[in-house]
Amino acid sequence: MAASVLTRFCINKSKDSIRFIQRRYRVKTKWAATRPTFPATELALHNFDTSYSIQLRDLWPSIRVAMLSEQKYGALINSFSSAPNVITELEAQGCKDFISIDCTRNEVHQSSLDSMTPHRDSTELDPAALQPSMSPDIKCLVFPKGDISRFNPARPDSSGILGYYLLDAASVLPVLALDVQPGHTVLDLCAAPGGKTLALLQTHSVNHLWANDLSGSRTMRLRRTLQSYLPKEFLEENKIHITSTDGRQLGMTEEKSFERVLVDVPCTTDRHSAMVEENNIFKRSRTKERQKLPLLQTQLLLAGIQATRRGGNIVYSTCSLSQLQNECVVQQAISLAQQELGITMQVQDLRWWWKLWPEAYPTAWMSVVCAAYLKSPA
Ligand SMILES: C[S@@+](CC[C@H](N)C(=O)[O-])C[C@H]1O[C@@H](n2cnc3c(N)ncnc32)[C@H](O)[C@@H]1O
Numbered sequence: 001m002a003a004s005v006l007t008r009f010c011i012n013k014s015k016d017s018i019r020f021i022q023r024r025y026r027v028k029t030k031w032a033a034t035r036p037t038f039p040a041t042e043l044a045l046h047n048f049d050t051s052y053s054i055q056l057r058d059l060w061p062s063i064r065v066a067m068l069s070e071q072k073y074g075a076l077i078n079s080f081s082s083a084p085n086v087i088t089e090l091e092a093q094g095c096k097d098f099i100s101i102d103c104t105r106n107e108v109h110q111s112s113l114d115s116m117t118p119h120r121d122s123t124e125l126d127p128a129a130l131q132p133s134m135s136p137d138i139k140c141l142v143f144p145k146g147d148i149s150r151f152n153p154a155r156p157d158s159s160g161i162l163g164y165y166l167l168d169a170a171s172v173l174p175v176l177a178l179d180v181q182p183g184h185t186v187l188d189l190c191a192a193p194g195g196k197t198l199a200l201l202q203t204h205s206v207n208h209l210w211a212n213d214l215s216g217s218r219t220m221r222l223r224r225t226l227q228s229y230l231p232k233e234f235l236e237e238n239k240i241h242i243t244s245t246d247g248r249q250l251g252m253t254e255e256k257s258f259e260r261v262l263v264d265v266p267c268t269t270d271r272h273s274a275m276v277e278e279n280n281i282f283k284r285s286r287t288k289e290r291q292k293l294p295l296l297q298t299q300l301l302l303a304g305i306q307a308t309r310r311g312g313n314i315v316y317s318t319c320s321l322s323q324l325q326n327e328c329v330v331q332q333a334i335s336l337a338q339q340e341l342g343i344t345m346q347v348q349d350l351r352w353w354w355k356l357w358p359e360a361y362p363t364a365w366m367s368v369v370c371a372a373y374l375k376s377p378a
Pocket residue numbers: 171189190191192193194195196197212213214215218245246247248264265266267
């Protein structure tokens with residue numbers, strides 16, 4: 001009975017009353033024709049202005065400028081290539097390895113640890129416990145601060161292996177934070193197009209790497225990247241397993257299998273969304289997908305937690321400043337891991353990390369500003 005009433009009448013809400021009117025007399029709002037269409041980049045920027053001006057307060061204007069400035073690339077040196085003089089030639093152009101240059105690192109590290117101490121909650125690691133030893137094998141060269149010169153395309157060696165891979169310099173930070181040690185089995189849950197996978201392999205510590213991505217076409221890109229940067233023999237050694245599956249399932253199927261898990265989730269890709277119209281997640285047609293991101297991110301992080309062995313580490317990273325996609329996701333995933341899986345995680349906020357690399361700043365702001373490092377107690 002109630003259903004038949006609902007199909008014949010609809011509710012008309014006016015200012016202070018609700019009336020039922022027959023469906024055939026209602027005037028349907030024509031959203032598609034009457035709603036103004038704004039470029040997705042404008043919607044993105046409006047959204048960021050509204051939320052980040054509250055979240056980041058005085059910092060937002062300068063971060064906004066950084067976000068709208070030309071992207072600064074880094075050249076991730078490919079140690080599998082025998083192309084001669086790659087580093088020397090880049091240094092001759094004024095580039096430096098941003099991972100090793102900062103001599104004040106320890107000073108900054110200490111002050112960063114001090115300044116964050118009062119804000120820690122009970123689930124956070126003691127910052128002193130987070131001293132990932134940075135792999136000396138990862139080298140990423142950048143032009144000096146303020147210099148946005150473009151890199152020449154990488155040259156191949158005699159076997160066709162390219163000398164460096166261009167990426168946002170800050171993309172290397174989650175890999176450094178993962179702290180891969182010799183013999184580790186590593187899962188890269190959302191791996192395509194493969195910049196971080198390649199950086200993981202530069203450590204020469206990975207015993208076995210599983211690189212996964214849901215998108216078939218992006219997984220093909222990942223495969224092609226690895227073929228251009230790794231010797232054929234290395235790829236034939238079965239050290240790398242590439243799959244294209246929903247990462248949310250790997251938590252159950254690969255439970256407690258990895259010492260290190262990288263969860264580099266799909267997100268609102270803030271810089272891209274503010275600058276590029278094509279494939280923009282702020283397009284009206286992608287509204288639902290955008291709204292579901294925090295749920296997807298939580299499920300992916302939970303899967304990553306489940307796939308980690310006791311005592312292992314997980315790094316969660318996004319290229320968004322959104323608290324909803326960063327802190328909230330991490331908090332939600334660790335509480336679900338506790339309640340549903342009985343796994344207790346300790347969490348470390350990695351925001352202080354970007355202070356270690358002033359040369360890469362402000363790039364670091366944009367890519368991994370809210371990465372988190374989670375540790376499963378041994
Ligand atoms: C930020 S990108 C990863 C970038 C990559 N880590 C790199 O460094 O090149 C996020 C990726 O997550 C993938 N993705 C989206 N949903 C997924 C899911 N349910 N499971 C696994 N991967 C997913 C997307 O296809 C996209 O390639």
